[in-house]
Amino acid sequence: MTFLFFTFVGAVHLLSLGSGKAIYKNGSPQRIFEEMKEEIASYGDIAKAIINRAVYGESQNRSYERLALLVDTVGPRLSGSENLEKAIRIMYQNLQENGLDNVHLEPVKIPHWERGEESAVMLEPRIHKMSILGLGSSVGTPPEGITAEALVVTSFDELQRRAPEARGKIVVYNQPYVNYSRTVQYRILGAFEAAKAGALASLIRSVASFSIYSPHTGIQEYQEGVPKIPTACITVEDAEMMSRMASRGIKIIIQLKMGAKTYPDADSFNTVAEITGRKYPEQVVLVSGHLDSWDVGQGAMDDGGGAFISWEALSLIKDLGKYLENC
Ligand SMILES: *[C@@H]1O[C@H](CO)[C@@H](O)[C@H](O)[C@H]1NC(C)=O
Numbered sequence: 001m002t003f004l005f006f007t008f009v010g011a012v013h014l015l016s017l018g019s020g021k022a023i024y025k026n027g028s029p030q031r032i033f034e035e036m037k038e039e040i041a042s043y044g045d046i047a048k049a050i051i052n053r054a055v056y057g058e059s060q061n062r063s064y065e066r067l068a069l070l071v072d073t074v075g076p077r078l079s080g081s082e083n084l085e086k087a088i089r090i091m092y093q094n095l096q097e098n099g100l101d102n103v104h105l106e107p108v109k110i111p112h113w114e115r116g117e118e119s120a121v122m123l124e125p126r127i128h129k130m131s132i133l134g135l136g137s138s139v140g141t142p143p144e145g146i147t148a149e150a151l152v153v154t155s156f157d158e159l160q161r162r163a164p165e166a167r168g169k170i171v172v173y174n175q176p177y178v179n180y181s182r183t184v185q186y187r188i189l190g191a192f193e194a195a196k197a198g199a200l201a202s203l204i205r206s207v208a209s210f211s212i213y214s215p216h217t218g219i220q221e222y223q224e225g226v227p228k229i230p231t232a233c234i235t236v237e238d239a240e241m242m243s244r245m246a247s248r249g250i251k252i253i254i255q256l257k258m259g260a261k262t263y264p265d266a267d268s269f270n271t272v273a274e275i276t277g278r279k280y281p282e283q284v285v286l287v288s289g290h291l292d293s294w295d296v297g298q299g300a301m302d303d304g305g306g307a308f309i310s311w312e313a314l315s316l317i318k319d320l321g322k323y324l325e326n327c
């Protein structure tokens with residue numbers, strides 16, 4: 001079996017694991033289930049050895065410490081940035097020093113978007129500087145910004161009902177948080193839906209179940225045939241406040257400035273390392289994570305943790321090589 005470590009860029013998570021043996025043979029579902037149970041149970045000692053080494057043994061804390069060193073040293077690693085290339089160089093060296101096989105880089109093209117300076121100020125009914133984060137792939141505003149009245153809605157349905165009011169305004173979404181997969185649709189499609197109704201920009205309540213006046217960034221998507229309008233996330237607190245103001249019939253005017261810019265796709269690399277097994281060298285088990293991150297944090301969780309846990313899997317297999325071979 002070949003254990004392949006693969007870090008790629010792009011905010012997509014990929015993890016694929018496969019067994020070296022075909023479990024599905026002819027037989028009743030009950031029989032297949034019993035066989036699977038038996039096969040899984042037969043790996044009990046191996047699993048225990050891996051867990052013991054990782055949690056209590058010589059490899060204790062290793063992936064945490066490796067990750068802390070990377071994020072402390074490099075910091076944020078936005079796709080297309082010099083920091084990302086630095087992280088890839090470090091990762092390549094790490095994998096070589098770890099003694100893994102066939103460590104190599106695969107050339108790829110990746111998106112290159114930069115946030116630039118950004119701000120949003122409520123001008124009416126009172127001056128209030130809002131904390132915002134532009135959304136990935138958003139266009140910027142003209143240098144003087146976009147100053148317009150806000151139309152506050154709590155759902156796409158409400159926007160549709162009130163579409164004639166949206167023309168020339170900044171649509172503010174105050175969608176309640178339901179769950180990530182449902183609520184994130186507002187971040188991804190909010191600008192597109194607002195632009196369809198003729199809005200000049202959109203501000204979206206951060207997709208979060210809890211807020212300490214903290215806006216959350218993330219990717220958004222434009223669609224063909226609809227103008228690309230600037231779009232950013234605002235905090236839950238500001239979204240709710242503007243909703244309250246609007247329900248009192250108060251006119252809200254916002255000035256939005258965003259220096260966001262999309263550049264041509266940049267050159268980058270996938271970072272690959274392998275451990276080639278003895279028994280099934282032609283079969284592949286792929287573990288992976290992405291080295292790129294958003295620009296406003298260190299990307300320790302998304303996806304430094306995923307990438308480094310995947311690397312740790314290979315390191316542990318290497319550490320336990322002799323033991324595993326005899327299993
Ligand atoms: C791992 O971290 C824990 C908690 O900080 C600490 O108690 C332990 O000594 C560390 N182990 C090693 C091998 O560094």
Ligand SMILES: *[C@@H]1O[C@H](CO)[C@@H](O)[C@H](O)[C@H]1NC(C)=O
Nearest residue numbers: 177178179180181182183184
């Ligand atoms: C999220 O909420 C929607 C609406 O209530 C529901 O249909 C969906 O199954 C939920 N998704 C998850 C992953 O819980």
